[in-house]
Amino acid sequence: MSRAVQIAVQGIRIRLGRSLVTVSGVVLGIAFLMSNVAGQLISSSLAREKETRQIVTLMEALVRSEVGAASGKTLGIAVFGAMNRTEHLFLNRLSAMPFETIRITGGKCPRGIPCAPQDVGAGTYLLVVLGQDESAPVALDDLTRGMARVGLLDSVEARTYENRKPDGVKRELLFGKETVEQMARMQAQADQARFRTIWVAVISLFVTIISISNALLMSVTERIREIGTMKCLGALSAFIRRMFLIESAFIGFAGSVAGMLLGSLIPILIYGWMFGFDLLFRELSYARLAASCAGCVVVGTLLSMVAAIYPANFAARMVPASALRSNV
Amino acid sequence: MAFNRELFFENADASARSGFVIRAVEVRKVYRMGETETHALRGASVDIIRGEYLSIMGPSGSGKSTLFNMIGGLDKPTEGKVYIDQVDIAQLDPYELAWLRCRKVGYIFQSYNLIQVMSCIENVMLPMAFAGLDGEEAREKALGILDRVGLTGRALHKPSEMSGGQQQRVAVARALANSPDILLADEPTANLDLKTGEEIILLFRRLCDELGVTVITATHDLKMLKKSDRIMWIEDGLISKVTTPDQMNLHEEEVH
Secondary structure, three states, X not given: OHHHHHHHHHHHHHOHHHHHHHHHXXXXXXXXXXXXXXXXXXXXXXXXXXXXXXXXXXXHHHHHHXXXXXXXXXXXXXXXXXXXXXXXXXHHHHHHOOOOEEEEEOOOOOOOOOEOOOOOOXXXXXXXXEOOOOXXXXXXXXXXXXXXXXXXXXXXXXXXXXXXXXXXXXXXXXXXXXXXXXXXXXXXXXXXXXXXXXXXXHHHHHHHHHHHHHXXXXXXXXXXXXXXXXXXOOOOHHXXXXXXXXXXHHHHHHHHHHHHHHHHHHHHHHHHHHHOHHHHHHHOOHHHHHXXXXXXXXXXXHHHHHHHHHHHHHHHOOOHHHHHHOOO | OOOXXXXXXXXXXXXXXXXXXXEEXXXXXXXXXXXXXXXXXXXXXXXXXXXXXXXXXXXXXXXXXXXXXXXXXXXXXXXXXXXXXXXXXXXXXXXXXXXXXXXXXXXXOOOOOOOOOOOHHXXXXXXXXXXXXXHHHHHHHHHHHHXXXXXXXXXXXXHHHOOXXXXXXXXXXXXXXXXXXXXXXXXXXXXXXXXXXXHHHHHHHHHHHHHOOEEEEEOOOHHHHHHOOEEEEEEOOEEEEEEOHHHOOOOOOOOO
């Protein structure tokens, strides 16, 4: 057994160039699988954060549809109570939009925005009401006085308003029923996409197996003389078969480890850049990630050995006379 | 087809028959490729005496290589029987065949067939490993054999670093690794220059005389024929004649 290992290792060392081609096939296949698995894992760990961002994007779209082009217009923001994370993010987005002026009252001013304690409404195109405190009644008259166009977006459905909506004030809910439906639609799309990626990963694994088989068959053909010679020296067929299986196990293991590292790196980098590395490393489930890594390596090694079965049998069954006669 | 039966013990008693290390009886070999059939051997019969130096000669296409493979246990006949040391090789299972190739027969090929990735001594030690001999004992034995073939001091060189003659010597050393009874050499001097070829032939002769090894070669080399005990001629799948070197006028005989 150890001799088979020794010869297999030597064989790989010498044929390093061609072994690398086989290894890279394994690396790519496993990297693809691992990137899908790791991607799913990270994505679900960051699910809450993703949802938040999706909501904020929707809210931003709502504002845009109400306001149209932001330049030259004034936006008014009134904050009542503490803001939740969604509202914080939304506020950041709003301050990044190219409004002429943004006036904010009640909350902490984001940098660079003039804060006016009153008269938020003067010349304001749109009023956005944020903050989770729904009990304190909001004096709508004061807020909307002097608004150029009366429109109101609110993030909390149950907020109390003093005196009922004055005529002409259109009140839209930032997070209303429509967005819930939209969220459901987006979730369904995400599920479809996930199914598709799993399907593609499975197919790519088949391709990996086939390419490993092919590369090993080529290797066997190249080494026909060597195999015939070994048989003349007394090597059993089982020995030859074992040699090729061990060689493919090594290649499979090395390639799987490399593929696993590459495949897990890419989603980490992408999601880290999108959501922030600190959030990523905080939320990530390391136990599940480690299990997926181990699983991918095992899968890759096993697949390589499965792919080697046919070439190994082909080599083991060779008759020395025809092997040595060949012109390869 | 007449051949010199005075040199054979026909239907002899067991003691005489035990003088034959290899017997081939009416061996036929047919190769089928698609619909065409090639009859490489058409009923060749060979009796090889223990401890002799036998050369097999024949033109290309005569079945020489096929017969060679048969008597060496490298292939099985389509019909007929081959006995190596009174054992019918067709009855051997893979383990026994491997044992035969490992312990009983040493093979030497025209193109050396050394494992390029291993050094000389590793090449010689490889069959020992298959025979279960390992470690320091194997190493010392291998060094001894390399000495005997005249390759002292080249143990760690790789085949690519050596000349053809030296590589052939390594091949001979490897064939001798497990002290076999039979040496099978297929055109051993074909790729060698005159001088090296002569050295190899002398080496075979010494192995035969000093160690009692049966040496069987397939060859076109006149120098080798002259040093043999017997020469077997094969033509068209059958043994056409068996002679001794002095029975032939080797300068006039057509070699091909």
